[in-house]
Amino acid sequence: MSLTQIQRMPTGCPGLDHVLAGGFPTGRSTLLSGTAGSGKTVLALQFLHDGVRDYDQRGVFLTFEERPEQLRANAASLGFDIAGMEEQGTWAFVDASYHPDRDEQQVGPFDFGALLLRLRHAVESVGATRVALDSVGAVFTRYQDATVVRRELMRVTDLLRELGVTAIVTSERAEEYGQIGRHGVEEFVCDNVLVLRNALEQETRRRTIEVLKMRGVDHLTGEFPFTIVPQSGIVVITLENTALNAPSADER
Amino acid sequence: MSLTQIQRMPTGCPGLDHVLAGGFPTGRSTLLSGTAGSGKTVLALQFLHDGVRDYDQRGVFLTFEERPEQLRANAASLGFDIAGMEEQGTWAFVDASYHPDRDEQQVGPFDFGALLLRLRHAVESVGATRVALDSVGAVFTRYQDATVVRRELMRVTDLLRELGVTAIVTSERAEEYGQIGRHGVEEFVCDNVLVLRNALEQETRRRTIEVLKMRGVDHLTGEFPFTIVPQSGIVVITLENTALNAPSADER
Amino acid sequence: MSLTQIQRMPTGCPGLDHVLAGGFPTGRSTLLSGTAGSGKTVLALQFLHDGVRDYDQRGVFLTFEERPEQLRANAASLGFDIAGMEEQGTWAFVDASYHPDRDEQQVGPFDFGALLLRLRHAVESVGATRVALDSVGAVFTRYQDATVVRRELMRVTDLLRELGVTAIVTSERAEEYGQIGRHGVEEFVCDNVLVLRNALEQETRRRTIEVLKMRGVDHLTGEFPFTIVPQSGIVVITLENTALNAPSADER
Amino acid sequence: MSLTQIQRMPTGCPGLDHVLAGGFPTGRSTLLSGTAGSGKTVLALQFLHDGVRDYDQRGVFLTFEERPEQLRANAASLGFDIAGMEEQGTWAFVDASYHPDRDEQQVGPFDFGALLLRLRHAVESVGATRVALDSVGAVFTRYQDATVVRRELMRVTDLLRELGVTAIVTSERAEEYGQIGRHGVEEFVCDNVLVLRNALEQETRRRTIEVLKMRGVDHLTGEFPFTIVPQSGIVVITLENTALNAPSADER
Amino acid sequence: MSLTQIQRMPTGCPGLDHVLAGGFPTGRSTLLSGTAGSGKTVLALQFLHDGVRDYDQRGVFLTFEERPEQLRANAASLGFDIAGMEEQGTWAFVDASYHPDRDEQQVGPFDFGALLLRLRHAVESVGATRVALDSVGAVFTRYQDATVVRRELMRVTDLLRELGVTAIVTSERAEEYGQIGRHGVEEFVCDNVLVLRNALEQETRRRTIEVLKMRGVDHLTGEFPFTIVPQSGIVVITLENTALNAPSADER
Amino acid sequence: MSLTQIQRMPTGCPGLDHVLAGGFPTGRSTLLSGTAGSGKTVLALQFLHDGVRDYDQRGVFLTFEERPEQLRANAASLGFDIAGMEEQGTWAFVDASYHPDRDEQQVGPFDFGALLLRLRHAVESVGATRVALDSVGAVFTRYQDATVVRRELMRVTDLLRELGVTAIVTSERAEEYGQIGRHGVEEFVCDNVLVLRNALEQETRRRTIEVLKMRGVDHLTGEFPFTIVPQSGIVVITLENTALNAPSADER
Ligand SMILES: Nc1ncnc2c1ncn2[C@@H]1O[C@H](COP(=O)(O)OP(=O)(O)OP(=O)(O)O)[C@@H](O)[C@H]1O
Ligand SMILES: Nc1ncnc2c1ncn2[C@@H]1O[C@H](COP(=O)(O)OP(=O)(O)OP(=O)(O)O)[C@@H](O)[C@H]1O
Ligand SMILES: Nc1ncnc2c1ncn2[C@@H]1O[C@H](COP(=O)(O)OP(=O)(O)OP(=O)(O)O)[C@@H](O)[C@H]1O
Ligand SMILES: Nc1ncnc2c1ncn2[C@@H]1O[C@H](COP(=O)(O)OP(=O)(O)OP(=O)(O)O)[C@@H](O)[C@H]1O
Ligand SMILES: Nc1ncnc2c1ncn2[C@@H]1O[C@H](COP(=O)(O)OP(=O)(O)OP(=O)(O)O)[C@@H](O)[C@H]1O
Ligand SMILES: Nc1ncnc2c1ncn2[C@@H]1O[C@H](COP(=O)(O)OP(=O)(O)OP(=O)(O)O)[C@@H](O)[C@H]1O
Numbered sequence A, B, C, D, E, F: 001m002s003l004t005q006i007q008r009m010p011t012g013c014p015g016l017d018h019v020l021a022g023g024f025p026t027g028r029s030t031l032l033s034g035t036a037g038s039g040k041t042v043l044a045l046q047f048l049h050d051g052v053r054d055y056d057q058r059g060v061f062l063t064f065e066e067r068p069e070q071l072r073a074n075a076a077s078l079g080f081d082i083a084g085m086e087e088q089g090t091w092a093f094v095d096a097s098y099h100p101d102r103d104e105q106q107v108g109p110f111d112f113g114a115l116l117l118r119l120r121h122a123v124e125s126v127g128a129t130r131v132a133l134d135s136v137g138a139v140f141t142r143y144q145d146a147t148v149v150r151r152e153l154m155r156v157t158d159l160l161r162e163l164g165v166t167a168i169v170t171s172e173r174a175e176e177y178g179q180i181g182r183h184g185v186e187e188f189v190c191d192n193v194l195v196l197r198n199a200l201e202q203e204t205r206r207r208t209i210e211v212l213k214m215r216g217v218d219h220l221t222g223e224f225p226f227t228i229v230p231q232s233g234i235v236v237i238t239l240e241n242t243a244l245n246a247p248s249a250d251e252r
């Protein structure tokens, strides 16, 4: 009996790959859920950036809220030269952010169909294997009904699977603990779920990352602390990389 | 006075059978409730897989969310060769997962009637004695009204009883503790209820399984820890199997 | 001054009669509220069964959810030969359980009137003095409005009083502590309220029974632990029966 | 300057009069709020009973839920001979309890106007100075709107003030702590509010009585334990009566 | 640079003036929020009473719930001779309390406009500089919509500012901690907010007063205990007055 | 590779600039969320005032609730001479506060469009680089729908970005901990979020300021205590300024 196993795509961030036990499941989407400022966008940028830089894998970043120019500036503070990659044709933005003058009439249900066509086009033009959607929360606020959220999210992950890309889909949550997604269904629909936390303990904040679920693969469980380092990005702290940096017993 | 007792169907997982005090009540359904990633699908797959492998009992797996090809891949990571069983005719999928292109119009109440016909057909074709429905939560999100959930769940368990199969019906819950089912009625309708938990304690996760109720039979009570082992599946830890593995007092 | 006191009907379960300070108030109904699997049906079966066996009092069991054949099987696991009693004419079921094929159209308000007629008929045919209704929760889920629940419950207890029977009416609650009835009014309408709990403490379950209120009579207060013993049923643990079983001080 | 002070009406229950610092404010209503079985009806019965027996003050008891015959039986268990008082013309019931056959159509807003006329008539016929309304909760369940509850409760207390009687108005609450009245407004409308609690601590119940507010008079604050004694009724435990019963230091 | 500072109006209650760091901001309104029986009406009466007695400042008391005759009686218990002041023309009531016979039809939105006219007239007739509105909660219960509460409260404080009076506006809250106003907006609209608490700790009650905010002025922060003393009223306990009453170190 | 970094605008408050690691991101808006009385208006006033005084940067203050004359008086208590600055043409108010007589009909959705035109005009007339909007909460109370809040807030921040100003936008929250914005979406829309807290601990209040998120820049994390000093304003306490005031090690 020889069964085909699910492949992994290393992210490029050593600590994170350790927690993921190798990387994201190739060809599948991962939901990245977190409160405001928890680091969702930073992680999404870094996943694509490192793909281009370290693995020659191109990226498409679909943004629902921040404008591409803002994302470029924010990424610059992490040392990521997105503009440069855009010029090289290894990175493309799909801009689905809200433009008051242009999108004035947009109150009804969001037209995901048209957007997914634009996404498909960008992925094919760039030849992308990594994709980020940041954040579907901006769109899902419109839906009262969990059934609609469920269906639309399924539609999105379905297209991403069809495109054969490995994707990060960010989503919002209002509190650090309790229900994962805002509508209480997001975490069930997706194959893989990561949670970013920025918890207030006493008077200090503590950032952690956790793999809540990854269907069909092994992974580390529980919360792992991380920091966001200027000119670098997210650095996940695991026993392994702590060990690497610590002086070995012999040296003492 | 000689009274006919309810029979048990061993699952094939030793720890679990110990907790169940013999196995699932034969010919009845068991509700398996748990949060996202708690192991519902793994347990459902394993129940059917072990039935085929160890007891020559065939299985039908009705899936509401994950596609059969995904389930095959995920099962492969647990060492379960589903495709092989499908070829042998001992396993069949009923695919009720959402296909955006095909099911576009599906927003109203779910048509359980048609689906149950397909299920009946599959069970009869395969000659199945074990059945899994994973997960009714995907469908029940649509219902606002607990009365409808109650009635539909009853309709499902009614058919399963009529088919004479022993079944696992998985259902979603958003939090590890408190109310069992999402609508607060699921646990009353079903004869048997198991709860899978994946609780965050300090910064680590702890998986447990518990028999909340099993009508008309004895069972162990309380939470029992378990792990999901690559190439094996769920391993429930009870004093019994701990004792088996621990060195005996004499040996020390 | 000589005032007529409320009479008691011993249940047949020694521990429970001790907690009730004699038994249920004769000719009145008692609400039995508990979570799924807390033992409501077991206690209701046992109350009727012991009445037939020990006091020559006949019983009618009105079931809203489980089918009579299931109840017979479940009762058998407790050593109760219901079928035998049915044959002797000392026990009768009124089957108000849901039959999908038959009751398809039933979504509007439940027709309690017709059902109560059937109940009256059964009580008179059998000559019953003990009655169980299990569980009104299955029907009350339909009502959004607490006023309707209040009125219907009053209608039920009114008929039961008129019939002169001593009755147990079971009802659902979603959590072990807090509000007694699902609609927050059930416990006010009824003369007597018992609560069954199956609380999760650390990782183990603990079953208790408590008399929340019994109008016009004395009773023990607080929670008393109980167990469900195969081939026996509910055994309530009180200091008294503990004392009986424990070796006396002299013997040591 | 000589200002007219609010008079007190001793209840007849020594412990309670101590907590009330003399008794209920004469000519005003007191709201008695408590969970099911907390002792509201017992206290209301006792207030009227002791008035007749000890102070030659007659009483009218308006009942919304329990039937007069039930109340007579329940009172008998406390040693109160209500039937005797009814015969002497010192006690009268106004029966506003629900009669399914008679009151079938009653679903709309309750007609308080007609009822208050009956109450006025009874008060005047009997020459009552003490009145009990037990419990307005049975009627207020019908109102979704706190404004209506507020207005109706005001209408009731207004009539009671006009009649010149000193009254107890009982009302329901679902939980022992938190919000006083079910609609969150009852405690604001009334001049005086007493709370009866029957709290579960560990596994035992503890009954307490508390004066939440009494406008324009002094009173003891905080919770005082009480018990319900067969053939006696409510006995409030205060330092004072504890002291009376305890042997003095000299005697030891 | 010389900037005009906000003036203070001493209340007459020494402890309170200490907490307020001088008194209420002159010409502005202060919201007084508290649970039932927390002392709102006592404080409002005392503020006006002390103004008349100690500072020759006249008062108008607009009452939404209690009738003037009741307020006079209640005030008498605190040693306040309101009737005397009314005779002297230094105190006037505006009676906006509910009269069932008169105000039967009043269910729609409250007509604040007409009432404010009556208030203006009273203030001008009496020549009042201190005003109390007790309590707007009685009226705001009618509004579902926080926007309406916000607007009406603004309308009230606007008129009070225009009249040039220094006012106390009382409002209801259902719980001692958490959200300040019932609608969650009251505390934002008002310039100054005081909170009265009557918290249950173990089995005793503890009264405290706190300045939650006072725009544009300094004040003490945190909770200060107070008591309501018969024939005196509210006595706030601060370190200062504790010090005054305690024997100095030298004397011991 | 040379990437353009986001510039900082020092606030003028040393402690705050330290927490912000330099100041607010230039040309972007910062959401300032806090409970009633937490210091939002004081900080907004101070940000503009210090800009005029210390950096020759002009300011426009758009007020939704407090009238300009009140703000001038309140600012005076902090030693800020706003009237003087208005005369010099370095400060302008845009008055969007509610005027009952004028704005009677205003119940529908707020017309942000017209207001933003007035804001643009003021900014251009004054030549402002610093802007405050205090508080959008007053307007957002009207919206039930989080989608509308999201869109309107985006519209506001969009205009502010287009105007090239650095802005503080204040918003309300009802509780010190938990969800940041009232509608649970405000914190996601904005690039930068500051939280002011005024938490009750035991019986005292403790004010803190925290940077919840600042996209694309580094900042200190966690809560920093601050006080509001008469004639000065907000003083944030950090280790740095504590160190400055403490005697150095050498001096001891
Ligand atoms: N260059 C940087 N140096 C240090 N920290 C940074 C840098 N850039 C961003 N951060 C940190 O990352 C946070 C923003 O993270 P990010 O934008 O990824 O959050 P998010 O989860 O996407 O939030 P939102 O839901 O609000 O978009 C900032 O608040 C800051 O604390
Ligand atoms: N091959 C494997 N090796 C180790 N762990 C695995 C393996 N496959 C699955 N798991 C674990 O099982 C979890 C998935 O379990 P499963 O899919 O049964 O959850 P579920 O309860 O069905 O969740 P959902 O409601 O989201 O479908 C994964 O998150 C992973 O932790
Ligand atoms: N023969 C038996 N031996 C031991 N325990 C039993 C036996 N029969 C039932 N039980 C126990 O009783 C529980 C079922 O109790 P019961 O059916 O009375 O619950 P219930 O309160 O009526 O629940 P529901 O609301 O779901 O109907 C089972 O979960 C099991 O733990
Ligand atoms: N004769 C008695 N001897 C001892 N205890 C009694 C006696 N009569 C009543 N009780 C106690 O008083 C309780 C009933 O109190 P009561 O009927 O006053 O409650 P209640 O607050 O009116 O409840 P409800 O809201 O359900 O009407 C009983 O549950 C019982 O514990
Ligand atoms: N003369 C008095 N002597 C002692 N305490 C008194 C006296 N008068 C009133 N009190 C106390 O004050 C309380 C009533 O306070 P008050 O009427 O001011 O409350 P409130 O906050 O206005 O409540 P509500 O919202 O119900 O009107 C009484 O419950 C009592 O405890
Ligand atoms: N001159 C002053 N001296 C000392 N403290 C002051 C002074 N002015 C204001 N304060 C303090 O600041 C608080 C008001 O702060 P501010 O008006 O900024 O709150 P806010 O967050 O805007 O509240 P709101 O949402 O109610 O408008 C006052 O309650 C007071 O404690």
Ligand SMILES: [Mg+2]
Binding pocket: A040, A041, A042, A134, A135
């Ligand atoms: Mg983001």
Ligand SMILES: [Mg+2]
Binding pocket: B040, B041, B042, B134, B135
């Ligand atoms: Mg699953």
Ligand SMILES: [Mg+2]
Binding pocket: C040, C041, C042, C134, C135
């Ligand atoms: Mg049952």
Ligand SMILES: [Mg+2]
Binding pocket: D040, D041, D042, D134, D135
């Ligand atoms: Mg009662």
Ligand SMILES: [Mg+2]
Binding pocket: E040, E041, E042, E134, E135
């Ligand atoms: Mg009051």
Ligand SMILES: [Mg+2]
Binding pocket: F040, F041, F042, F134, F135
């Ligand atoms: Mg403000």
